[in-house]
Amino acid sequence: MKKWMQFLVLIGSITSTSVLLASGDMKGGGQLPAVSNVKWKSECSSCHMLYHPGLLPERSWSKMMSGLDQHFGENATLDAATRDEIMRFLALNSADKQDNRRSKRISQSIPATDAPLRITETRYFTSKHDEVSPLTFKRKSIGSASNCIACHKNAEKGDFAESQIRIPR
Ligand code: HEC
Ligand code: HEC
Known part of the structure; x- marks a missing residue:
């Protein structure tokens, strides 16, 4: 094989591999990328699970982080430096900054004039869970x-793949 032909074959196989990877990602539901920040992990998981930044747009996080003294009836105030660092992390990885299918859909489900503080109130969430009864959500477990x-089980890592869903009794 001539050198230039080998080159073309090589390029061809690289391209088809990345196409395969991309479609695999779509099949997996286009999971959110694993992201982490030490302060976010310690400060935002003491009262509840860690919510992946890709589940809300930047404007929602921004609104939330500027009202931590009245966070869903709790005082979750942080010192300014910690708050700013967490805010930068949330903004960088927010739904409207992410380049994955899931975040894009979440973003699209929220009117530009809205900045919901609850993921559970987004149209994306309600449409994905319309078959789960309110009674199920209220179970003790x-x-x-x-x-x-x-x-x-892998929600904190941004993995909501259907194959991973298990509703406890
Ligand atoms: C009671 C169990 C339960 C809880 C709690 C729950 N979910 Fe789900 N979730 C489901 C089920 C069941 C489905 C699949 C629904 C279907 O396929 O019809 C689902 C689907 C999804 C999907 C779509 C998966 C896909 O690829 O189609 C996403 C994203 C998701 N949930 C995110 C969340 C987020 C974020 C939260 C918390 C704010 C949450 N869920 C809380 C049970 C739950
Ligand atoms: C002092 C306790 C506390 C701390 C600390 C805390 N939260 Fe919360 N958070 C709550 C409570 C209480 C709720 C409402 C839970 C409910 O109604 O089920 C909530 C709800 C939320 C929700 C909405 C979940 C939904 O229903 O969609 C998000 C998002 C959230 N918190 C993010 C954060 C972030 C980000 C941090 C860190 C900066 C943080 N929380 C720190 C107490 C806390």
């Missing part, structure tokens, strides 16, 4: 719809 991790 679950608590509420906000406790994603009860049914999606």
